[in-house]
Amino acid sequence: MNKKLSLVGAAVAASLMLTAAAPAEARIPFFSNQQEMPTLAPMLEQATPAVVHISVEGSREVRQRLPEAFRYFFGQRGPNEYREERPFKGLGSGVVIDASKGYIVTNNHVIQDANDIEVRLKDGRTFKAKKLGADPESDIALLQIEAKNLVQIPLANSDKIRVGDFAIAIGNPFGLEQTVTSGIISALGRGGLGIEGLEDFIQTDAAINSGNSGGALVNLRGELIGINTAILGPNGGNIGIGFAIPANMMKNLVDQIVEHGEIRRGSLGIRGQDVNSELTEAMNLKVSRGAFVNEVLPDSAAAAAGLKSGDVIVSMNGNKISSFIELRAKVATLGAGREATLGILRDGSERTVTVTLRQSSSAQVAANQIHPMLDGAELSNNDGGGVKIETVASNSAAAQIGLLPDDVIVGVNRQRIANLAELRTVLEKRSGVAAINIQRGNTNLYVLIR
Template sequence: MKPVAAAIIAASVAFAPAVWAETIPESQASEIRLPDFTKLVEENGKGVVNISTVQKAKTLQGFPGLSREEAEIFRRFGFPFPFGPQQTPERRGTGSGFIVSSDGIILTNAHVVEGADELTVRLTDNREFKGKVLGSDKKTDIAVVKIEAKDLPVLKIGSSENLKVGEWVAAIGSPFGLENTVTAGIVSAKSRSLPSDRQYVPFIQTDVAVNPGNSGGPLFNMKGEVVGINSQIFSTSGGFMGLSFSIPIDLAIQIKDQLVKDGHVTRSRIGVGIQSVNQALAEAFGMKTPHGAAITQVEKDGPAAKAKLQEGDIIVSVNGQTIRSANELPIKIATFKPGTTVTLGILREGKEIKVPVTVEAVKDENASNAKPVAQEAQHGKLGIAVKNLSAEELKAQEIESGVLVTDVRDPALRAGIKVNDIILSANGRPVKNTKGLANIIKGAKKVALLVKRGSNRLFIAVDMAK
């Protein structure tokens, strides 16, 4: 199980007057039962496997990270580095998985099998098989393992989309190598985004006891259907602390199908930079509640540009499914096959419109680095000093228009504006020069500024009434 980095946070506790629970009538007491997982375990335990991995000892020549020539220079100057062959010790690991095909297809986590030279899969009847990784995807932490066997017990796949918060769930796995351990709890939340590199995973949060070794094991609903793959825990100690996270099975099956067929995963994109809409931005954009993904940048010649999407547009839905935050947009778009046309709900100038966009395959993007620009300007009611940019400066920044921030005071300072930010638009209107910015904000109490900061773009709401 892969712990999510956590900080210890002190919590204040307020005491309230005691409230006595009402006595439950004897006639009702006999009807109140905690869930019984015995049937679930009896029917599904055999489909869960233990996965043992071995990374063989390796001999590395020279000092890691240095070429032979570089190491020789350090050696001649007497640096106390071990310049001879370096021996890395053998490493062993354990995790869980579950059978999804009777001919030996097994689902697990990518981090369980990562770097493994040998893979051993052990079934509940103690039979052991050598495993082969058919494919893995680090961005969703999904891996597919194949063993040479037939007529294996297969787990029933459910739907994570239909899973409800508060619903009882159970996990089966091998925490600390203790095979076929069963733990249970409830769904605490859905569509969680975690501070990790799993940007395409809307995690299921539960309070099911999950520990190192549970990784890759199934999360069941009360029907005995797999609804998730246990992947991470939130912990300050490395052990279970009541917060565990599972990959939705709907996503896992999509990834599995691609890995089995192609050996790799293809995702889609629309070519926009986005950020979530907070309360301040929602007020600046005239929205009743903060939701959706605000477009901060439209990639030239990308799918969004071809569909005439604009900076300042707010994406509120994809094919009718609501986008609550920016984190949800790439997750939904990634699931579509490249070349698919999706319908985006766009909030533009207070009105919602429908825009068809044809998605394309994700490709590696080389972000450009902005160079420092000269400073000179005059203060205004935003609390910033700005200057116009020359044609050469605009070209260097790869923008058509904008003004450079050279000094910051409140309220802009309080909102997060920084020196050397470039203001591209205000309340959805392009800023061509300093005079244009003054005209746009004239009479406004709140303004949403689209800012270019280095190679990134973001919206910042400034409340000029404070």
């Protein structure tokens, strides 16, 4: 054994002496001049022009605690806080998903409350962007710019990605444009984090920092697999735990905004919980992950499809379901009217059911997304046609022009409108004053907005 070690040591020493003695130009490179070094550069040259820099300006209502000295003048029942509008500026990222129509996807929190949205392309061109719609629950927003020669990024099927796949994040962290970081997919179907209302995140260790929000997470083909949206770390810094909204989830939401002018939230009509070890033992289940159905609501999509309490939903459209939170997010973002094939476990046997999702009762849109003078109202598509006023906040712009709950907007400038998408389109194309035709009970009236 000692003789072998001596021989190895002598060989290593000789190797080190030869290396030290050889001139730099004589050293053998790791890759020969004829051998191409592995690089992501060609893919990134195609993908990075589709990732844009977004800067916003606006104002937000800020609540401040009223000093005790001032409260004295109001008496003991005086207010303990006051509100004021404060200007703000922000930076983020976005992804061009349709070059011909100028569609750009970003996070809702990037452009929320913004009065002015500016998009800067990789080639240096800048454009004012128009907000077409947003979904605060899933943190997705759709913008549009009028520009030629845009580059769009192709979409991957995010349901097919796996833990361990390589991932590259492209964005503008801290305002540093066109920054690229790499890593792998660390986990799928992350939820219950309390970051968004609907969570079905891709987790990655590719470095994501402030300003990456709304940027692209791509695979090695340069296809979009997710929209970077959040990080987990002290003081907002990267610690290798970042989250992205899956591309399929984003596309479902964007399609709804384009088609309907709103998010038509899908509803299954069940109450349930995650499958855990206690439930598995108590119910003698053959699975350890999934969504357990506690109750099927009457007159719901689930009831019509034949789902029963005690069922365990283990897949949706061929993709595994790990938790009730993941199922809820997939159903809600797939949208009302869409069909879903659910794999269920019932009495120890596996079977599939097809369900047509119904519209959630919470499927409403803030009216300021349609027009500033409608601010303070919540709108939804009316079953009989037109746009229904669900609620009107007191002292809001909508209240001041005379809108009331249960009013139905049936036309603009004598042009009939059938839904929110048509209302948005007509108001965007108008010039000057718009006459909003309101159906209030058995009465027709007009409200003027500028």
